[in-house]
Amino acid sequence: MKYFNLVWSALFRRKTRTMFTLLSVLAAFLLFGLLDSVRTAFANAGHSVAGATRLITISKVSFTLELPESLYMRIQSVPGVAEATYANWFGGIYQDPKNFFANEAVPSNFFDIYSEFQLPAAELQAFQQTRTGAVVGASLAHRFHWKIGDQIPLQATIFPQKNGSNTWTFQLVGIYHVTNPSERQQEDALFFHWKYFDEARAFGNGKVGWYIEKIANPKDADRVAQAIDAISANSDHETKTQSEDAFQASFVSQFADIGLIVGSIMGAVFFTLILLTGNTMAQAVRERIPELAILKTIGFSNRSVLAMVLAESVLLLAIGGAVGLALAELTVSVIRARLGAVPMLPVGEAIWLQGLGLMALIGLLVGALPARRGMRLRIVDALAGR
């Protein structure tokens, strides 16, 4: 620490060069923050802590096929199932197909099982009592400036009403919050009454999209899942039950291998960055060889010269990287506030920790060769300019 001033002034010996290098490092870590925010959003899509105790039952043929409502009582009586609920994908459009958000028809016990969706008791009661009532997440309400009491018309893409109309109008009675920031994407959804949906839709009556079971003990998951699937084995509506996480993961992996795409981009970015900062550090040390020789002459050990050069390169990466990540955090929060439904998670602790690790690693890597050169130089040769 006592050499900090020395390291600092060595770093800013050539201001322009250091500034340019810092900006390159900044750009790399800005990109890292943004892309990792996207990657984690996909990796965590639909993932929640509470999800560990939930199973999803879909049609074995494809999740686009519906299951009979009559399964409900039988699923609830499976030992290990604490409570079950179900949902139908509605696929309605609000004003424009671009305004995409999930909208589902659910029975009134849905919010008991999705306990992480926090809905004030009065609003939950209002939902249970209002036939055409709907509940939306806070982000979604914010995005379209909805408030309780508003009428929300949705254009059906799958289910027209019995009277031939394609427009379903819901009354907003409640707004739920999700406290965990990494699960906040789930606030982008609208839920309305399954009963109303089933009575009013023109076809498909008596069928549900998927079942959700809350299990008493997560360790029983496999056994309970098998017991549920056994109910409809060899029928014309065989089911497939899996954990909520596994269901979400298989859905996301069908969309794209986001991890691979982000990984390849970051590989290219950091490879370039290592070369670039490595070149800067090599130049910086080359210029300062006489100075380093003087330091050694007045008694600095080989090891402290090595440490000082390494500290300089780590500091270079840390300053640029920290500013870059901070900028990424700011950008992501602005984008999320403005646009709402984007697949980006806030730049949180996990990304910062990874980023700091990368800064230290790349700093040591690019400092290694120049530092070794500084350590090994012979005072006589260096002072003589050989």
Added chain:
Amino acid sequence: MWRKIGYALAVTLAAVVPVIALVALPPWAILAAVVLLGAWLAFTRTGRQASSATAVAITTIPQRLGSSSVVVIGIAGVVGVLVALLAMGEGFRSTLQQTGSDDTAIVLRGGSQTEINSVVGHDAAVTIAQEPQVMRDAQGVPIASPEIVVAASIPKKGRTTDANVEIRGIGEQAWEVYPRVRIIAGRRFTAGLRELIVGKNAAREFAHTAIGSKLDLNGQPWTVVGEFDSGDSHNSELWADTNVVATTYHRGDSTSSVTVRLGSPKLFDAFKTAIKTDPQLKLDTQTTRAYYNAQSAGLTKMIRILGTTVAVIMAIGALFGALNTMYAAVSTRTREIATLRAIGFRGPPVVVSVLLETLLLAVAGGLIGAGIAWLLFDNYTASTLGANFSQVVFEFRVTPALLASGLKWALAIGFLGGLFPALRAARMPVTDGLREL
């Protein structure tokens, strides 16, 4: 004071205008500019001075190989990532675009945006086929194919997890609706039997799709009897007889959509009006080109935004790397440049020589980046979830246009990275430069 502001303005203009021109101008205009530059270098006095100054600069590159490679590799990274990402969007877009045409139309239930959400009753399907705009074959049968689209969950090759594949039940006339479809192995399915033909890409991606193998669909065994190639996104699908699919999936006599071949693209408007004005029908009509283009629009736009954002940020990083390198290059060559100035070289040739050196490095970087993207990703197969909740297989397409735009980016970064160091070189006082050790 005013001179300084004027200089700053002039430099900003000199930096911004060519970059905008580079982005906005078509390739032939840029080529013409290069030819003009070449002529200037070869035939005018200052031009010849510039080319010999550039030659000096280039011969000294090997002495600065390490730092020069920073420019090349930095720009290669930007161009490589940009071209690869845009090639993904381009591949997806062109696969879906080829699927549609202007002389076939698809009819869906009103409000449905995709076939999987749509239901068209049997009577409606018959009415649609009887519209006068629909082309008829030699026997006078309308060329219309009532189709059912369902998603089936089957295992992918080499993976334990299932993915959705699109099963399309097609009508008897479908072969006339899709004349491009060729059977490349086996035979067509027999109407009325549980037989499937598998698209070329689906056969590559999904397990149990070889000819002769059995597939379980909704609890019933089906046999794969052929493989087809349509050259478009239907290659990701499995085709069967629409009536048999309807039975298997308990669809009664309704279908998902009706696709018809029109007598000519000009008849589309009349066809659309006929269906819209029929009070019995609540259906939406679009050309298949519009239908499939709409499906690719969202993802293509997302990839373009992602690609451009990533490339802009990377370009900023590479730009500062290039600036560092070129400032260092100018400062190590201080004495050389001062000598040139002393023996009568004017400012412009010196500026041009540093700029040309940087552009040369940039073009090398651009070519390397684009080349790597082309080698690794041209025809690279990927798949994503399409509009019908099923896998759409597509190939990355590194087109000449993408390569050209990658090179444009390289030139823009090289130009900006070289301009400021070049101006410093030209403004250096000759006497100071000569005294420099």
